[in-house]
Amino acid sequence: MTSSDPRPEGAPFRLAILDDHGLIVDSLATMFSEQSPEFDVAVRATTWIGLIRDPGFPVDVVLMDLQLGDTVSIESRIRACRAAGAKVVVVTALDDEESRDRALEAGAAAFIPKTTPADELVEVARKVARGERVRPSRRVPVLAGGQADVAASDGPDRTAAGLANARLSPAEERALRLYAQGLSTLEVGRRMDVGYETAKTYLRRVREKYAKVGRPASRKSDLIRRAAEDGLLE
Template sequence: MTHVQDGGPAYWRVAIVEDHRLQRLRTEELVGRQPGLRVVRSCETLDELMAWMAGGSPQSLPHVVVLDLVVDRGRDADPAVVERLVRSGMRVLVLSAMASVPLVRAMIRAGVTGFVGKRDTEEDIVAALWAVLRRRQWITPELASVMAGDAQRPRLSDQEERALVLYASGLTLDAVAVALGVKRDTVKKYLERVKTKYADVGRPVRTKIDLNREAIRDGLMTASTVENDRR
């Protein structure tokens, strides 16, 4: 018997990407116990998932991907691939040891809104999964503290950081608004908050060039990001 959750489908389709077999099986079991959720694919790497999805029908594709970032015996999860999934309307929940803060930052820029650690409780993992399905943000306090650990780095929200990176990469306000799915005036508010927060930590920024410089300094983007976005 299936259940309707908050006006959603009869059941939510879930894919799991995890290269450690015991962790993958446990995640399958955890998800499978939740009314309204069904595991439709479980595999070791994101590349395997993408290959399977290429031959699937829209009715078989997952609504959400539970994704480990770091793979011991293959390529780590590619933020560009994750961004394509997000832009297609798929939700992504990162379930990872969060060993690489730069990779986590790249996933935030890719549009992932849910991050939960492997040391978190199973209750938190389930709560994070439902939050992502309902298009809400979820980030563990441990990861948030790591991301904001530098006193000289302003504490930006996910949307502020994404607006900063997109705008500093060379996009117009209108293009950033489209990418974020918000109004142009909202993007301007995000960027004004970014400038204020940088000023508050003694790093004033006024122009797009200033924003680009500070974003590179903080590891939010690289110099190559601008070149790639111009292609």
Template sequence: MAEVTTAVIVDDHPAIIAGVESWCAAADPAVRIADSGSTPAVAWTGAGLGADVVVFDLMLSGPTPAYGDLRRLVDAGRQVVVYTMREDRDTILTCLDIGAFAHLAKTEGPAHLVAAIRAAHGHQPYTAPAMARAICADTRPERPRPTPREVDVLVNWFACESKEMVARKLNLSVRTVNSYIDRVRIRYANAGRPAPTKAALVARAIQDGLVRLEDL
């Protein structure tokens, strides 16, 4: 049997919670909602603490985005899918920079949300339409800019089982492959967007348009 994905919903609109619960229950396979509530506390206690994914409304009881609460969840190692009415470029990019797994607009519907929850649990990248538009429009100077050779090594590493395979394919030494990958990690760390694992680096690369899913 496939492993069940669990999620906790942080949202101060009961109708949104009911809708997300309904979508997750109707999915095949279903996503089990461990708990839900109107404040981030629900993700830190009881069943919500053990949930695989946090579905997080950025605008909780006020006009100011809850970036601080998002950062605390991310810093604790939680996989967070931001699910909000805000779909402007700056908000999306800020959430991604903080370390949210994905950003979805509430107008994007159940198919994207359920898919993003499953992807977050499986540490597989997922890019919804509003998020893709924001990434493509990102022209900030601090955005990491790997060299073409670094991107080439990344793409091959993402698609291969080991760095040894990449080295053989590209006629490089394993040390050189490691050097390229480490340089990209340093670029992301310097930009305040650390990617310490392979899964995190895949997500960052797709978020920034360095690679496409079909390249993997």
């Protein structure tokens, strides 16, 4: 364990499994429980918002399906997980070069075909948990008629219907978007072409506005949840 690793010495790595097929989620959870005691399956989710809002999130490693039934891009999902401190392994039935490049450039530690044998997938997860970046050579053909991950949309997926609106200003909303992607407060300011104190003020106001409507946002993981709930991860 390094000095930056918050896990107690000898504690298992906390694992989240995200796939829109519940049977796959349960099968992977059982496999890891039986084959890899160094992992604790802390979150099982079939939707992106279900992962982000689960009390067990953030975790150490997320096994994430490339294609989910929403409009949030794979890049935003990966960056949000990384911003919360989780490493990401993308597990996919669509192993085309474009999707692979997008996932790895966004910060995924590994991009794994769903045809990968169980023991190899477990070993990849072990390596990623230890901080290694994995680029397996195995490739699977793209099925005829296969489509890429649903990354583009006509607008944000407002999955939080019924949740109180924090009524963020455009500047506050942009600051939250950038911060939830893993940028530091200083980097948020640079991207917005404002000073550090201004960016800090935007984020403070975001936290205050969410708190006023009963949606806690004091921690970074809370802010990522709020951004996901309000469709601000595109």
